[in-house]
Amino acid sequence: MSFQTVRESNLRTVLRTVREHAPCSRAAVAAATGLNKTTVSSLVSDLMTRGLVRETGETSQRRVGRPGVLLAPDERSVAAIGLEVNVDFLSVVAVDLLHRELVHRHVPLDARSAGARACAHRIADTLREVTEAPELRERTVVGVSVAVPGLIDAPSGTVRRAPNLGWREVPLRELLLSGLAGSALAGATVLVDNDANLGAMAEYRFGPLAGLPDLVYVTGEVGIGAGVLVGGELLRGAGGFAGEIGHLELDADGPECSCGRRGCLEALAGIGAILRAALPDLVPGRPLSGAEVAELVAVAVDRASAGEPTAVAALERAGTWLGRGVATLVNVVNPGAVVLGGYFVPMARWLVPRCREAARAGSFAPEAGGCRVEPSDLGMSAASRGGAAVMIHGLESGTLPLPQP
């Protein structure tokens, strides 16, 4: 490890310690980290110059010596952006160092019709716009996370396959980096990851089950994916392709799936499938446009609320299929909870009871191995919030460069 790296690693340790103990004095940081006080003072000055730590203006009560000036994370200077690409919209959120939301945008975008390159342009434009918002104009954006519903090669930021977007081998990170050249984001780190993985990170940090180490987040968009946490860490698998539960084949004679197979969970209980079954009079034979999906979800929920039998039956049937998927998760990874996100949230009243029932029936372990099934309360932006959180966390964990002094 070079001198620079040791110092950087110490900077990150001090940043983490200040967050965990804030408000706290330099002496307290020294005690907690085992670094000597001179080193801590130098590191704190450095972090202050970088806009990551600030003095609160208060002092500690000490029995001996000078009172210590108290430190806290500097929530005024940096920001991180999380963006998610859905079939029918982009969701963008910017947060400060304390994970507080600064900006939130919902941008309708029919990703499938637009095509990958046009989408990349639109994403870059959206990121530029967000950066120019008054809440961000004075801040350094330390990193941008982009969530995509598909198989992602995270190291290169390439989307290998995203059938619901119609994408295949799209070098998204590369396209975004060139799309952001010359903008305020030109130097920022850009990472691309799977939407379910980032949703799981959001649930682990902010959801009602935050801190549960074996937690699965299931996306409820046109596609279905899962972010699987094992002991608080993302299960990525040997090739980075873990969690593709949307393509579990549950019914060999089932409907055709976007992936070309038949009877996948997504073809049975994805939002498209649910809407076709719930609203046979409204849903056309062609694939739904992004904008149509959101509208039709509201109609389906209205009809089910009014007790309309076709809508109720369709939602309950989808809940049973989802439960079959949850049972597979229980039999393979035995999570402590499965959180249903996205459009599954407004439909939870009908989906969740059937889902729990089928999960219990299909699990070898008694009572579904203790696995809870709950709707998310993070709304439609779990993946973007999780992505922004991963960026902020990267300052402490070392996956993200520290902002320059």
Next chain:
Amino acid sequence: MSFQTVRESNLRTVLRTVREHAPCSRAAVAAATGLNKTTVSSLVSDLMTRGLVRETGETSQRRVGRPGVLLAPDERSVAAIGLEVNVDFLSVVAVDLLHRELVHRHVPLDARSAGARACAHRIADTLREVTEAPELRERTVVGVSVAVPGLIDAPSGTVRRAPNLGWREVPLRELLLSGLAGSALAGATVLVDNDANLGAMAEYRFGPLAGLPDLVYVTGEVGIGAGVLVGGELLRGAGGFAGEIGHLELDADGPECSCGRRGCLEALAGIGAILRAALPDLVPGRPLSGAEVAELVAVAVDRASAGEPTAVAALERAGTWLGRGVATLVNVVNPGAVVLGGYFVPMARWLVPRCREAARAGSFAPEAGGCRVEPSDLGMSAASRGGAAVMIHGLESGTLPLPQP
């Protein structure tokens, strides 16, 4: 941490260091651990009294100072035992500190007919007999691992459910401890774990894919279970029930399973199912006894080798179902390899090609996410070997008490 615990932890560290660097001097151990030489000398003396470390009789070549006496693990004094309970036999292995096999026994036992308590007696008797074998008589047995095909509460050593043994809520560890009272094993640690988990540990240590961090071992007995390694660690799940792939429902209209459901992988591709399909003229309508299974497997392999169409078709069909199970593993955890064990090994010629094909066809990730499918070469005793290895490793990791001086 008490003084005792710090010293114990240092003893384990020195033991591990000696194994990793053997033959090595006390000075080399001091250098590798950061402990001072006096402490190392004291810890080494202690480990020698406990029969865990010995002097090789050789000395190191050093440019300055006295030549150092070289140390190595003492393979002469202790042993660990791994036993596995199968539907039709017990397999027992005892190994030394270097994981070398000292004793190996295959004990036919119809576990299902015998019942849980009689089995526990038989297991205790078998363990006593092994301990009295000439190869073990002079050794201290540090631990006994018992592998069972079922859901295990590992902390208490209770078998929650083992449908193929007909067991439910059997306090196996407790029964064994009382069965071993008064024997040479009275003080030994006894742990009960799932057979597939211990088989996976064996593959990770000794198999042709040893060291592959994301590896799944699939048991091929009357039951089918999986031991799932993620980053070299066993995936146990929130309740300890992960890896129950035998009860993935693959065909809603399929045959009845021992668990009471229909169309589980085990009911389609477990050894019982394979034999019924391959040898319709030989297999009776009643459940097979343990002894019959082994004989019939040999007949099925003979017939398939001779090209008998019913046998070949049955094995190939089972291979396809296994591939469906592997595809589920790929879609959920994306392992780097799946190793097929037990009776699947002699049938591999017919099972494996179809299994690979179906795994590719059913995986969302291209080329089954890079997952290899290979037969095990650890024979019918993977779980017992893995269990013994876990015991030996427990001396270093701290899960097992050190033998008394």
